[in-house]
Amino acid sequence: MTNAPKPGHNITQHIVDVLGRRIVAGEMAPGKTFLFEQDLIDEFGASRNAVREAVKTLAGKNLVVSARKKGTSVRPPEDWNLLDPQMIDWMIADKSTNKGLIKALSELRQIIEPEAAALAAQRATSTQILRLFECYEQMAGNTRNMEKSVHWDAEFHSVLLEASGNPLLRSLAKAVEKLLRSNFALFTGANQGYIRNIPDHLWIAEAIRDRDPELARQRARDLLTKNERDIEELQRTLDEVALPET
Numbered sequence: 001m002t003n004a005p006k007p008g009h010n011i012t013q014h015i016v017d018v019l020g021r022r023i024v025a026g027e028m029a030p031g032k033t034f035l036f037e038q039d040l041i042d043e044f045g046a047s048r049n050a051v052r053e054a055v056k057t058l059a060g061k062n063l064v065v066s067a068r069k070k071g072t073s074v075r076p077p078e079d080w081n082l083l084d085p086q087m088i089d090w091m092i093a094d095k096s097t098n099k100g101l102i103k104a105l106s107e108l109r110q111i112i113e114p115e116a117a118a119l120a121a122q123r124a125t126s127t128q129i130l131r132l133f134e135c136y137e138q139m140a141g142n143t144r145n146m147e148k149s150v151h152w153d154a155e156f157h158s159v160l161l162e163a164s165g166n167p168l169l170r171s172l173a174k175a176v177e178k179l180l181r182s183n184f185a186l187f188t189g190a191n192q193g194y195i196r197n198i199p200d201h202l203w204i205a206e207a208i209r210d211r212d213p214e215l216a217r218q219r220a221r222d223l224l225t226k227n228e229r230d231i232e233e234l235q236r237t238l239d240e241v242a243l244p245e246t
Contacts, residue, residue: 011046015054016086018044023063023074024090024097034071035064061087083175092182105179106231110224112172113157116164117204117220118213123165131159132205139198149195154180156201160220163208183231197226 019035022028028035040051055072058064062081066072081087082101091097120128135156142148154177161173200223207216 030076114217114220117216120163121213121216124163128163
């Protein structure tokens with residue numbers, strides 16, 4: 001891995017990116033790896049302030065912890081902030097973690113999205129309902145353009161969480177949207193699942209418009225069940241999945 005910053009990255013961002021990817025990939029063992037300030041200054045040719053800011057950023061993601069006179073050590077994976085967007089990028093890009101993260105996403109969606117749909121049927125504003133239909137129409141109108149269709153698919157689910165009216169679910173929207181985009185890039189594009197499941201989004205939007213919480217809940221479950229089957233089928237048939245650039 002090169003120590004030259006990527007275009008548009010300052011040295012602090014670059015240090016965060018390099019060390020973050022190393023930690024996620026398991027190259028730096030939790031509890032045993034110590035990052036000493038002078039070593040990082042020497043490796044990256046960075047100033048002391050840049051290194052300290054990078055370590056502070058990594059600590060904010062719960063990846064590392066600093067102790068006086070002991071340097072900085074890597075925290076165990078169970079402490080990591082997995083909903084941090086940059087963490088998601090690193091884990092999706094690493095083959096040792098991406099499948100586990102996609103499985104965890106599928107389980108998370110099964111837990112929260114049907115209930116979010118039911119809440120949206122009770123609480124969504126007229127603007128949010130119109131937005132759901134707009135997302136569906138954009139998906140249906142871009143079936144020959146996977147990138148655009150997937151963009152609007154992810155946007156649909158983001159709007160759905162926001163329409164629940166629950167501030168905690170809304171706070172998950174950005175992280176779930178990023179995970180969904182990675183999910184689509186990894187799996188649904190390979191067997192055009194993004195096309196087959198488009199009508200399900202219309203049915204969810206209609207149930208929310210009709211203020212029918214139980215129907216909205218069931219239709220969200222039906223969509224997620226189809227998605228789960230698509231992923232399981234592809235994981236059985238594909239030896240290796242091409243990863244998106246992050």
